[in-house]
Amino acid sequence: MAAATPRELLLPRRRRANLTPWLFIAPGLILFGLFILYPIVQALQMSLYDWNILRGAASDFIGLDNYARAVQDDRFWLSLANSGIYMLFTVPPQIVFGLAVAMLLRSKAPVQPLFRVLYYLPVVTSWVVVSLLFKYLFADQGLVNWALSDILPLTDGTTSWLSNRWTAMIAICALGVWKGIGWSMMIFLAALQGVPQSLEEAAALDGANWWQRFRVVTIPAIWPAMLFVVVMLVIGGFNVFTSVLLMTAGGPGGQTEVVLTFMYQQAFSNLDFGYGAAIAVLLTVIVFIFSVVQLRVFRDRTDEESR
Template sequence: MPGAILFAVFIVYPMVQAGQMSLYDWNILRGAASEFVGFDNYIRAFNDDRFWLSLANSGIYMLFTVPPQIVLGLAIAMLLRSKAPAQPLFRVLFYLPVVTSWVVVSLLFKYLFADQGLVNFVLGSDTSWLSNRWTALVAICALGVWKGIGWSMMIFLAALQGVPQSLEEAAALDGANWWQRFRAVTVPAIWPAMLFVIVMLVIGGFNVFTSVLLMTAGGPGGQTEVLLTFMYQQAFSNLDFGYGAALAVLLTLVVFVFSVIQLRVFRDRTDEELS
């Protein structure tokens, strides 16, 4: 019962309230006197070029951060799987960015990619990284990958501990090389963890916010706006809470659809592996 109450108060009620607000021209100063507009806020979103741009940027961020986090996280987990004296130290070092504040690392990367920052100094270039949509997205994606590798590494490392050594030894005795053992033994054994990591990273990719807000503030000219920063601007800068709530509902639907598709596809593969 306590858990159900907390879930209802802090999860269900805010979701219902956001859905209600999305149907109104909700002005925080007018409160309950806000005007009911039905689905006008949703129609407005579909006709808003900035909404589609922010959705595209969120998708780009997801596409260019999720695969590297999976590949690099798994590769590092494989390297740290063997017992070695320095293994705990390397685990801590790779996981440290995960527990570091998003605000701190966002400001750090902002200075690294500044016109006179370390990146330009090392490359010997004068690229204005944060003043162009694509180069700014490169910097934002680089931060996302760097900060997230440690999390996926720890999940994969935990999953790898459960891979039976006897299966790998039997495959090696049968003449299987490293890649064949990895593909036929390791991957099927850690597939549930792989599914969990993929789903969570995709959800996190669509919910990117702090790094964009602090590194570019959606600039230049809104070109690096993502769904959450666009929603934040509409709700808290323009005080257009009805439109902001509609954007939040649309984001929830996008994440829900992607999650359902992933669970369906990967669970089918899991069933095939088990069969």
């Protein structure tokens, strides 16, 4: 029997080496398949059926009827508009205030870790807790009305914040901004650590003021972080759910309903899971389109600055 060559001896070792990474990522892949990929496929399937949850199976295949129903549903468009309003009025303030706070906390003063923790504390606080807190603050006899009437005499203290679409959206957006500033701050703070100090010093020696240094040196250096923050905040804005559900429950009369609360009502209150799944798919497509557009815009800006 011929002796094995060195190449033949190396083959099992190479196979083991190639198999090792897959063994490490296999648990993650299994969890991704069970809890992410399978629900997505199941939602796509359910959206094409008149799903009968009582039987545990689809009763009738109706194709794209659920999607056509959503396009013709005024309540769906209202919920989508409210989601867009929430996104428009929460994303820019979170970026501006988050970056401003990160710039202020950039120094290495002894008290800076304490301020960083204080600003980040709302981020790790439960959405349920802060939603109920803001519901109390904006109640008819809440602290906001008291402050606006007694401390700052701007109103008569009788504003019913959560009983009107626009004032309720103000309260919901205020919660979103307050809770999200700390997250944006941490991302920008990490990005600011990588800004070359030599470039800022050179710009200062050339006579650039703080705004010119910020615009020409700081912003280009943190542009990738800016892209990440914007994309994630837009996705989060369209996926607002808990605060709306607990503060207004979509009221009054569905005027503050967002896409996810509308989907939740259709699926779990009306047991219309096929229609709810179609709404979820439509929201996914909308968020995907927004993300692609943002990536394209930021990429074009990066290409222009690199020339």
